[in-house]
Structures are given as structure tokens and as C-alpha cells.
Amino acid sequence: MTFDLHRTFLAPVAPAPSTRPALAILDETPADFPAREALLDAAFGPGRFLKTCERLREGRKPASGLALVAKDDEGELIATIRLWPIFAGGRRPALLLGPLAVAEHARSLGLGAQMIRASLARARALGHRAVLLVGDEPYYRRFGFAQRFTEKLILPGPVERARFLGLELAAGALEGAKGRVSAAPPIPSVTLPRAA
Template sequence: MTTLRLRPEDPADEAPVARVLAAAFARPDVATPPEVGLVDELRHSDAWIPELAMVAEHGGEVVGYALLTRVRVCSDGGAAPAPALALGPVAVAPHRQRIGHGAAVVQAALDAATELGERLVVVLGDPAFYRRFGFERADRMGLTSPWSGLGEPWQALVLPPSASGEAPPPRGEVVFPPPWAKV
């Protein structure tokens, strides 16, 4: 029986990850889905955190992907922006969907973020899927973004506190790095 292996992306995974993204986000009206370019641009930005780009590998094939990158939360009070993470894109190869690979790779990314002492993750996605990880409406946590008006799909998760102690999660406008503006 082949098991699912979860690990951080390495440079040899770039093409397989692009194939998974292209297949998972395929649309008949677009040759290459924007998620493929988004990941490539994020890789070459200061938002990239190598330990938080997770792949799911089954039988030596990359079949899933979850990416956490740096965003900033700017409060109205003029305090310095607080670091946070954005989850996405998350993708699973179509032939491996609906068998738990997506949930496994997302959980691996969230676990890695917790180990690094990260405190807050935001996502725009299906509430039914992300609720299982503890995500809830971000607007109810005092977080806004260009996607705030979408309601339930704009979500946030406060990660468990690290050994350094518990600080309250930041509130304010979530500012995404420039590559996100193209999606």
C-alpha cells in the first residue's frame, strides 16, 4: 500500500506543482490558470517562506499542494503591521481528489506554521472545507481585505500559541503581496 508523504516543496517540485495547479484549476477559457503564475511569482517574492510550501506525494508523484505566504495586517491605530499568513492556492490532482489529500496537505502546512510560531492565517475559500481546520469568518475577527465583501468565504484561523506565549491576534486590513492582485 502506497502512503501519502507530506513535505516542504523543493526546487525539483516546481514543474510537478505547476502541473497539479494547472489540472486542479483548469478552465476551458484559460490556457494556464492564474494560480500557476501566482505561485511562481510568490516563489520569487519576499512573501515566500520555503518551509510553508507543502506538497503531498503519492507513489513518487506530487498530487497535492498547499501554500502559506506572508501577508501583513495593518491596524487603524498606526502600529507597525503585524505578520500573518495567507493560505492558497490549495490544489489536488483531479485523479486524487476527494480522498483526503487536500485536507492532509493543508493540515501539514498549518502544523508547520504553528511550529514556526505563526499566529494567524487567512484564506478565501469554501467554508465547508476550511471550517474543519477551525477557520471562521474573518470579518468577525476584525479582519478586512479586498475580499471582505464575499462574507463567509473570507476566513481566518488563529493558530495555537507557540512556546513564547499567547498574544492576541492582529485586527485590521490584511495586505497581500503584489502577485495576489493578478488573481
């Protein structure tokens, strides 16, 4: 129940009916892979594999607990976001955000912002200290991303400098960061012994 504070007394006001579909932000599972790939293909096309940030993701897994999807009330995957372990110059641990994609029919729902906020909150709770990305500064500025955090960092390929942004989840996490951004080592596969 909400209250109308514009009146001289407090009167209950019925909540406005929601026109947004119900959705849930969940951990990505292996079963989500086909729908996730189809969504990324629709959003970015085949050129997505040529992007500089892809060099930091190839052959690696997203950071533990930081691969999220959103599904509507019918179970359709309508958004995806992943954060990847990287080093922000030298051996300074950080995360790389992306790709973020939202199904075309759901782009006016503010779902992209919800996905970003959920992933950053989870990254902070897991003890991560900094996030880098390549994206539109006017969009990502509202989440605290700024070019000043990446001025002395270099990505492993071409990128528009104005789109290379950083965010400190912990104060000072990117202070003095300089040099090449590199991928964290791949997580080795563990082979379990077979039962005799």
C-alpha cells in the same frame, strides 16, 4: 496490531488491507515547479492568476518551510499547499493559505485535509500566530477557520465575504485586527560575491 473491543475478551484483529496508495508530504523543491504548476492549472485554470489572493502572492516567496507537496509512491506530485507571509491589517503578521490543490484522481483520499493539517502544524511550530484564506467555510470550519476573525479586515480586491476566513494559531492573534490585508515585503535576492 489492533484489538477488537466489542468482544468480551481482547483478541488480536488483523489490520484491514489498505486501498490507499502510499504517499509522503514533503518540502517543495525547485524540481517540483513544473508538476506543481501543471497541477494548479488543472485545478483552477488560467483564471487563478486573476484572483484577489494572487495580488498578495505576486513577486513573493512562500513563508520559509511552508511550501509543501505530496507525492505518491511513484514520485508523482499529487497535492500542493503554500502559506505566504502577509500583514492582517496594519503591521500584524499572519499567513495566507493557498492555493491548495489535489490531483483529481486523489481527491477522495482525504489528502487535502492532511495537507492543511500538516501545514498548520508546521506553521504553529515555526511560531506563526494566525492564518487567513479565501475558501469554502463548510470545508475549512473543521480546521478552526471562521469568518469572525476577518470581519474588520479588507482584502486588496473583490471577494465573497462569507469565504474570507481566519484562524488563530495563538489565542488572541487576530483580536482587534482591522484594515487592509497587505503582502509582506518581498524577500530580497542575495547576490554572493564571485570568487576571484
